[in-house]
Amino acid sequence: MEEKEISQAVISRLPRYFRYLGELKDRGVERISSQDLSRLMHVTASQIRQDFNNFGGFGQQGYGYNVTYLYDEIGKILGLDRQHNFVIIGAGNLGRALGNYMNFERRGFILKGMFDRDPELIGRRVRDVSVMPMEELESFIRENDIDIAVLTIPKEGAVSVAERLGKTQIRAIWNFAHVDLNVPEGVQVENVHLSDSLMKLSYNINRYRNEQM
């Protein structure tokens, strides 16, 4: 597939398109115009057309988009036509919550292993995976074709674990630790800083309150 460089802002919107198209598909909708999609998603039709033009446009304007085709194409762009094996590092509440989340599997993200340094958690099961000690991380990644590591450990340990991961074949870190990670080029990092998100919420509460005064 040939692509020009697409901005991360456009990329960030693709999963949302994918989600809405999946729901339309499930409801048996075959075609949708950019106007109707615009109303449904509360974004402008011109935004939709601009976003899709980054990927060649996906279909005739005026006639509308073929929902299944568009869904499949966006899925391919998102890499969802491949299976991604992942491990979770940190078997606390958050790690277990993510491990139990079946929707990831539907999208081709397969939980293969969990790791923790706490001896009390070793051997515990999350679905059909049991928690392993940190010593086995590198060999497990090598032997099980793992390409994503999910980091759900406190920030103190995250930096050194990310260094270890950087020396493996891993292609991406989904980072829930509240710290920015340094990784080698070629390792993608997607941060989910929950506290940051909560602070943004707090800002917006505060701003709205001030506006009303």
Next chain:
Amino acid sequence: MEEKEISQAVISRLPRYFRYLGELKDRGVERISSQDLSRLMHVTASQIRQDFNNFGGFGQQGYGYNVTYLYDEIGKILGLDRQHNFVIIGAGNLGRALGNYMNFERRGFILKGMFDRDPELIGRRVRDVSVMPMEELESFIRENDIDIAVLTIPKEGAVSVAERLGKTQIRAIWNFAHVDLNVPEGVQVENVHLSDSLMKLSYNINRYRNEQM
């Protein structure tokens, strides 16, 4: 506090400044130049100055920023000088993970109650809070000065719960359900769509792989 309209992009960066300044403060650093902050955070010094100019600049250029002052001011802008009481709706793994996360409390976000519709979960304790039935949601919010509701339930139930919340005094919904919510004006919504984040990661893996071929 008087403010012009600040873009959400700037707002999104404030928690990260706050986090770095908090770490500098903990290390006893008293002053920092925008150049040093720039190197530490891997953003340009001009970006930092532009961002801070939205809020009046926070101090003399050349002389550097007073770390504690800047930390406190950004904290105030983020509304972290007030206490926010919150409830979690959905006492599954993710809800319990968030309920157990002590860092929120340090920032003034206090867990007051948890709710679930599953009778098996009612009465279970998360720290010093026990899970209540959904029927008690509105009265609990009214009587406990709750301003944030965290939604950690499947998307099927999230829309109707958000409607119920829209009729209460709640000021914000922190939404982990994989669906976009419609709420009355004045209710802030901050979405954490974990699947979207994972898909973005998958896109970046895929793009990098294609570039290497």
